[in-house]
Amino acid sequence: MAELPEVGEALGEGSLVTATLEGCRLAGNRLNLDVYPDGCRQFLELFEKRREEVAQVEFLRLNCNEALIDSTLGSLPVLKCLKSLVLKGGHDQDEFGACQQGSLTTLPQDFGSLLCLTHLDLSFNSFSRLPSCVTDLASLCVLLVCHNSLVELPEDFGRLSKLTFFSAMKNQLRDLPRSIGELAALQRLDLSENALQSLPDEIGCLYNCMELDLSGNQLMGVPDSLANLRSLQQLRLHSNLLVTVPASLSSLPNLSRLDLQNNRLRSIPPEIQCSPFVHLRGNPLGELEIPLQSDESSSGELGRVFLVPSEDSFTVTPDGCKVILACGIQFYFPPGAATSSVPIHFQKLSPDPQWVKLRHHDILLSEVLELRPHGVVFQQEVQIWMPYTSPQTLREREVVVRTFNGQSWSDLQTKVERRGKPKKHMACCSIPHFSWFLVVSRLVENKCSVPSEGTLLFSTVDPSIKVTFPPGVTEETRSVTLQVLPVSAEELAEITDDPESRAGPLLCLSQNSTVDFLRPVKIQLPLPPGVTGLTLDRSRLHLLHGNLQAQTWDDITNQVVLEFTHLYARFEVTHFSWYWLWYTTKTYIGGIARKVYERLRLYQVNFIALQRKKDPEQVLLQCVPKHKVDPVLGKLHDRYQGPEPSDIVELFEGEQFFAAFERGINIDADRPDCVDGRITFIFYSHLKNMKEIYVTAEVDRKGQAVRGQVSFYRGEVPDNVPEDATKKRKGPDSHWLATLPIKLPKLKSCSGDHSEPKNGFSFPPLNLGNAETGYLTQANLLGIAGRIGADWQTIGLNLGLPYQQIERIGYNHREDLDSQILNMLFSWAQQNSEDQNCVEKLITAMKESGRQDIADEIETVIKLGRQKYRASIRRVGLDQESSTEDSR
Numbered sequence: 001m002a003e004l005p006e007v008g009e010a011l012g013e014g015s016l017v018t019a020t021l022e023g024c025r026l027a028g029n030r031l032n033l034d035v036y037p038d039g040c041r042q043f044l045e046l047f048e049k050r051r052e053e054v055a056q057v058e059f060l061r062l063n064c065n066e067a068l069i070d071s072t073l074g075s076l077p078v079l080k081c082l083k084s085l086v087l088k089g090g091h092d093q094d095e096f097g098a099c100q101q102g103s104l105t106t107l108p109q110d111f112g113s114l115l116c117l118t119h120l121d122l123s124f125n126s127f128s129r130l131p132s133c134v135t136d137l138a139s140l141c142v143l144l145v146c147h148n149s150l151v152e153l154p155e156d157f158g159r160l161s162k163l164t165f166f167s168a169m170k171n172q173l174r175d176l177p178r179s180i181g182e183l184a185a186l187q188r189l190d191l192s193e194n195a196l197q198s199l200p201d202e203i204g205c206l207y208n209c210m211e212l213d214l215s216g217n218q219l220m221g222v223p224d225s226l227a228n229l230r231s232l233q234q235l236r237l238h239s240n241l242l243v244t245v246p247a248s249l250s251s252l253p254n255l256s257r258l259d260l261q262n263n264r265l266r267s268i269p270p271e272i273q274c275s276p277f278v279h280l281r282g283n284p285l286g287e288l289e290i291p292l293q294s295d296e297s298s299s300g301e302l303g304r305v306f307l308v309p310s311e312d313s314f315t316v317t318p319d320g321c322k323v324i325l326a327c328g329i330q331f332y333f334p335p336g337a338a339t340s341s342v343p344i345h346f347q348k349l350s351p352d353p354q355w356v357k358l359r360h361h362d363i364l365l366s367e368v369l370e371l372r373p374h375g376v377v378f379q380q381e382v383q384i385w386m387p388y389t390s391p392q393t394l395r396e397r398e399v400v401v402r403t404f405n406g407q408s409w410s411d412l413q414t415k416v417e418r419r420g421k422p423k424k425h426m427a428c429c430s431i432p433h434f435s436w437f438l439v440v441s442r443l444v445e446n447k448c449s450v451p452s453e454g455t456l457l458f459s460t461v462d463p464s465i466k467v468t469f470p471p472g473v474t475e476e477t478r479s480v481t482l483q484v485l486p487v488s489a490e491e492l493a494e495i496t497d498d499p500e501s502r503a504g505p506l507l508c509l510s511q512n513s514t515v516d517f518l519r520p521v522k523i524q525l526p527l528p529p530g531v532t533g534l535t536l537d538r539s540r541l542h543l544l545h546g547n548l549q550a551q552t553w554d555d556i557t558n559q560v561v562l563e564f565t566h567l568y569a570r571f572e573v574t575h576f577s578w579y580w581l582w583y584t585t586k587t588y589i590g591g592i593a594r595k596v597y598e599r600l601r602l603y604q605v606n607f608i609a610l611q612r613k614k615d616p617e618q619v620l621l622q623c624v625p626k627h628k629v630d631p632v633l634g635k636l637h638d639r640y641q642g643p644e645p646s647d648i649v650e651l652f653e654g655e656q657f658f659a660a661f662e663r664g665i666n667i668d669a670d671r672p673d674c675v676d677g678r679i680t681f682i683f684y685s686h687l688k689n690m691k692e693i694y695v696t697a698e699v700d701r702k703g704q705a706v707r708g709q710v711s712f713y714r715g716e717v718p719d720n721v722p723e724d725a726t727k728k729r730k731g732p733d734s735h736w737l738a739t740l741p742i743k744l745p746k747l748k749s750c751s752g753d754h755s756e757p758k759n760g761f762s763f764p765p766l767n768l769g770n771a772e773t774g775y776l777t778q779a780n781l782l783g784i785a786g787r788i789g790a791d792w793q794t795i796g797l798n799l800g801l802p803y804q805q806i807e808r809i810g811y812n813h814r815e816d817l818d819s820q821i822l823n824m825l826f827s828w829a830q831q832n833s834e835d836q837n838c839v840e841k842l843i844t845a846m847k848e849s850g851r852q853d854i855a856d857e858i859e860t861v862i863k864l865g866r867q868k869y870r871a872s873i874r875r876v877g878l879d880q881e882s883s884t885e886d887s888r
Contacts, residue, residue, distance in 0.1 A: 029058040029081070034091065035534075040068035047075050055079055058116075061086040064102025064125055077110045083118050090124030090147065090566075091534050099532060101126050101147070112136025118162075123147050135159045146170050146190075158182030169193050169213070181205035192216045192236070204228040215239050215259065224248060238262050238460070245269070261460055313345045328424060329369060332383040339379060344434070345372040351438065353654040353682060357409060361485060361601065363441040363653060364684045365389050365399065365427075371434035374406070381430040385417070388439040389686040390425040396461045396486055398444045401429040404436040411442070441686075443483040443508070450511075451477045459484045462505055464568060468522040475518065480576070483508040487600065489529050495599045496592060501584035502528035503596070506546075509576035520572035528583040533566040542589045543571065546578030546597070553580065553593040602650040603685045608633070609710050609740040610640035616744055621659050621710065622690040623651070623683055629804075637812070643831070644805040646712070646738035651683045656715030657737060659691075664698045665708035665742055680715065697744050705746040707830075712737040741830060768829060769839040775865050776839055776858065781829060785821045787854055792817075796824040798845035 031046075031054070033039030039062060047054050058081050062072060069087075076082070089102020102125040112133035120137065123146040130145065135156050142165045150171040158179030160166075166183070167190040174195050181202025186209055193216035204225025206212075211234045214222075219240040226235070227248035235249070238261040247269030249258060314323055320335035327348065349368040358364060365388035386401060400414045412429040419426045427439045448457045450469045459465040461484040469480075485506040493499045504526055527536070545556045560571040569581060582589055604626045612618040620640055624632050629645050651657065658678035661667060666677070673680045673691070683689055697706040713735045768776040776784075788795060796806045801824065809827070813819035832838040839862060846855035 029056060031057045031059065032061045034061040034063040034086065034088065036063075038066070039063050040066040040072045043072055044068065044075070047078075051078075056081055058083045060084070061088075063091045064089040064104050065092045065100060067103075069103060073104075073108055073111070077108065077113050079114070081116055082114050083116050085114070085117060085119070086121040087125070088121055088123050089126075090532070099124060099147075107131040107133055109133050115139060118142065120144070130154055130157075138162070141165070141185075143167075153177050153180070155179060161185065164188070166190070176200055176203070178202045184208065187211070187231075189213070199223055201225045207231060210234070210254075212236070222246065227251060230254070233257070235259070259460070312347060313343055316342045316344055328387040330385040330419070330426075333378075334380045334382075337378040337380040337382055342373075342376065346370065349436075351654075351682065351684065353656065356438065356654070358440070358654050359442065361443050363397075363686055364438065365441055365686050366439040367687070369437045371437070374435050375433055377433045381432055383428060383430050384437065385419060385426040385428045386437065386439050387424045387426055396444055396484060397441050399425075399427050399439060399441050401427050402438055402440050403431070406435070411440075443485055446482045448480055449477050450474055450480050457482055459507075461486065462526065464524065464526045465505065465507060466524040467509065468524075469517075470519050470522070473517050473519045473521060474513075476513075478511050478513045480509065480511045485600070487596075491600070492596065495596050498584070498586070501582070501586065501592070502530060503583070503593075504528045504581040506597075507579045509579070511576055516574045520574055522570060522572050523579065524568050524570045525579065525581050526568055527564075528581060531583050533564045536564060538562075540583050540585055541569070542582045542584065543569070544580040544582060544590065544593050546580060546593075551594065553590040553597070555590055601652060603653065603683070604648045605651055605683070606645035606648060607712050607738050607740065608642070608645045609742060610636060610642035611742070612639060613641055614639075617694055617696065618692060619695055619710070619742060620690065620692050621679065621681075622688070623657070623681060623712075624689070625685055630808075633808070642742075643740050644802065644808070644827070646740055647802075649712075649737045653683070653685055655683050657681050657683060658713045658715050659693075659710055660713065661693075661695055661708060661710050661742065662739075663708040664706045665695050665710075665744065666698060667693055667695060678713070695742070695744070701744060701747045703746070706744040707833075708742045708744070709739050710742050711739040743830075768833060768842070769836070769862070769865075776842070776861065780858075780861055781825060782822075784854060784858065785818075785825050787857070788821050788825070788851070790817070791849055791851060792821045792824050794849045795845055795851065796828065798848045799828045799841065801828055 031043070033043055036042060043054075043062065055078055057079055060076075060079065060082060062069065064087050073087075076085070087102070087104060089104070090099040091102075092100045104122065104125040105127060110133070111131070112135075114137060116139060117137050118139050119142045120134070120140060121142075121144040123144050125148050127145065127148040127150055130150060130153055132154060134140075134143070135154055137160070139162060140160050141162050143160065143163060144165075144167045146167050147170045148168075150168060150173055152173065153168075153176060155177045156179060157177050158181065160183060162185055163183050164185050165188045166186060167188075169190050169192045171194050173191065174197060176191075176196070176199060178200045179202075180200065181204070183206060186206050188211045189206065189209055190211075190213040192213045196214065196217040196219055198219065199214070199222060201223045202225075204223060204227070206229060208231050209229050210231050212229070212232060213234075213236040215236045215238045217240050219237070219242060221242065222237065222245060224246045226232075227246060229235075229252065231254060232252050233254050234257045235252075235255065236257075236259045237245070238259045240263050242260065242263040242265055244265065245260065249255070250269070316323075316333045316338045318336060318338055318340065320333045320337060323331040323333070323344075325346070329346075347370050349370055351364055351368050356364070356368065366386055369386065384401075388399065399416050400411045402409050402411050412431065415428045417426045417428055418424065431437075444459075444461050446457060446459055448455055450473060452472060452474055454469040454471040454473050456469070457467045457480060459482055465482075465484055467480070467482060485508070487503050487505060489502065492501060492503055507523070507525060509523075527533070531541075541557065541562070542555050543557045543560060543562065544553045546553050560573070563570040573579075580593060582593065584592075586592055605623050606626055606629050608620075608622050608624060608629070610620045612620070620636070622632065624645070626648055633645075658675075658680055660678045667674060667679070671679070671693075679691060679693060681689055681691070697708075699706060714737060767778075768781075793806050793810065796809075797803065805827070806824070809820055809823045813823060829838075832841070835841070839858070843855045843858050846852070846858065
């Protein structure tokens with residue numbers, strides 16, 4: 001995609017005329033007024049006083065965000081020598097930092113009389129239709145109408161027969177006129193990020209077109225006539241709705257790049273699939289036919305082996321076979337892969353962070369699959385399909401199978417499919433021998449080989465991120481990898497608590513050589529959101545260099561030469577690392593960036609502890625990402641019950657934690673994952689961090705229920721966790737994460753039933769407070785519950801119950817107000833029964849909820865309880881206080 005002409009271009013110097021009028025400069029045949037806040041006014045004054053000289057101007061730039069732009073346009077047809085005209089908006093920003101569109105919606109009809117005009121830029125305006133006078137500009141070679149609201153192009157658009165570059169990116173075009181095929185001289189056509197649903201066959205008549213960008217539309221197909229574009233070098237069709245593409249595209253003789261990423265391709269002609277210049281990431285490819293390996297191609301020839309859960313081995317013969325394990329893993333052994341019968345053993349292993357070394361921003365999507373015998377080489381590659389937990393679909397991520405060779409992990413070339421009934425996400429790869437395998441989601445990797453002649457590498461996540469390698473940059477060819485991690489403005493504002501700070505995407509560059517480049521490599525990064533070359537305050541812009549091994553972010557702004565365009569920043573380096581562009585008024589930006597980077601790798605989670613309704617001794621423990629808590633509890637509600645989830649805590653991917661049962665409750669049996677009475681967990685955000693444990697009480701439960709708890713503690717920290725975060729995880733207080741109550745009910749006796757509260761609720765007897773300050777008994781709480789009524793939610797919130805818990809109580813008992821009140825009040829009472837000040841908190845909550853009547857009742861009950869207690873003390877002669885206060 002060609003870059004738009006730069007705003008604020010340097011004024012030309014000439015000897016024809018040099019004049020200054022209130023800061024406005026007319027130099028030679030150029031007049032650049034878009035850099036002045038009142039450029040249109042200055043143009044009108046200059047035009048009035050020096051009309052003949054202005055009429056000779058060949059290059060003119062104006063700011064379409066100015067109020068006088070419409071008045072200025074009326075004078076333009078007089079400029080008969082005009083060759084280049086830039087009428088752009090986007091010079092001003094709204095309160096959120098976004099560029100404001102210019103006010104132009106049309107042009108004067110006599111605008112078409114500018115017969116010398118070869119370059120016209122109307123970008124960042126408010127055109128919904130292209131003015132008809134534009135097609136009268138017979139000499140026009142370059143037409144830019146980006147960032148408007150165009151819904152169609154005129155039917156006679158083909159009259160612009162000299163047009164070589166046309167860009168209408170970021171509009172709302174729904175279709176194209178058939179006359180577009182008449183643009184015989186067109187070399188570059190950019191129609192990206194519109195609403196195109198189809199293309200006319202006539203687009204195949206653009207025989208001189210070398211670059212065609214149709215990305216970001218709604219195309220479900222493209223015409224076969226595209227195969228006529230014999231000059232085409234780059235065709236971008238990514239981010240559409242394509243289901244298939246013509247096989248004839250592979251025959252284009254000059255095509256060096258065909259970008260089909262992020263579509264809905266399910267069937268790709270083999271000619272295109274095998275082409276080295278085709279990019280296919282982000283497609284489901286669920287129905288993609290793989291030669292020899294597809295189920296349909298050989299279902300009648302190869303035997304199928306289905307294994308039940310108790311089996312852990314199978315045998316492969318030279319005839320080949322297909323194997324489907326009970327866990328969903330599938331294998332394809334082609335005929336001749338094995339020269340003799342080979343017994344294959346397999347097992348699934350829990351990923352140990354000391355062994356499974358995840359890289360920064362990796363997400364583990366499966367357990368480890370071990371296949372034995374290790375190292376046995378097959379005559380033909382074996383295909384394996386591994387099911388995985390699908391992560392949220394993100395453009396910056398891709399799924400790969402990773403394998404362990406006994407010393408290190410490496411990534412295999414992987415395809416993503418949906419197979420089976422019901423359809424499951426499967427990662428497919430070919431393997432020459434057996435070892436250990438797992439599925440990982442990683443940041444998208446863009447790779448290239450850099451020869452001595454130089455090359456260009458850009459990001460498919462953000463194509464505006466480019467790395468240019470000049471000739472002579474290296475003596476020997478080396479491999480370079482580029483990764484991008486976008487950072488949303490919302491994330492940044494939440495972490496920094498500073499809405500003014502902005503940051504662009506993180507860029508990670510790496511290479512397979514330790515030697516610096518022989519010549520500087522130029523890097524282009526987009527400016528942070530809301531920042532343009534016009535509004536840029538250079539004192540606020542910081543370029544950071546990240547050393548993740550040393551866990552530092554250094555400000556290198558003053559160590560490089562930064563060049564700026566309207567949208568990008570460019571700089572040169574000789575070695576690779578992480579680079580991050582920030583725009584902020586803060587001074588110690590390195591520390592802020594380190595904090596933000598650390599938080600970007602953390603997951604917010606809740607712990608849950610539930611007991612099976614029919615068997616309370618069976619306890620389910622789980623660590624759940626916060627956005628999954630409600631769905632998980634919804635699935636478990638019918639079989640389990642228990643307290644509300646814990647408060648939110650933060651964990652790293654692969655971080656270890658423990659669960660310990662306390663206060664009279666023990667684990668019932670020896671377990672391999674139990675160390676010193678603690679159950680070991682490893683947190684992986686997309687795996688089920690869940691275990692079921694049988695527990696017992698330390699005391700006899702025939703006489704009373706046991707109210708214990710389970711607490712969660714941090715364990716070992718992953719090796720790649722930042723040093724600052726590691727420090728926070730040391731010390732006795734920092735190990736504790738959360739505590740949840742566990743209750744083992746009193747065993748039933750044959751002598752009779754204990755009376756229970758109404759509505760079927762059964763709570764153990766409890767007293768709030770203490771004898772000296774006064775008790776609230778269960779009977780007192782039942783009386784209070786009878787008076788709360790519709791205020792129960794407000795009272796619950798003032799008692800400190802989480803809003804999420806209040807909402808869940810309301811939903812679970814939505815048809816019974818009494819049940820809602822009892823659940824709220826007794827849940828709070830159970831959680832706070834050990835708090836000596838809980839009665840005072842209850843009184844305060846009632847007052848804050850506007851229920852002074854209930855607060856007075858509680859105070860009366862408490863006062864009466866204190867009087868009875870002290871009277872009993874006096875009766876036994878233990879009172880050492882005067883009776884004065886009791887007489888009051």
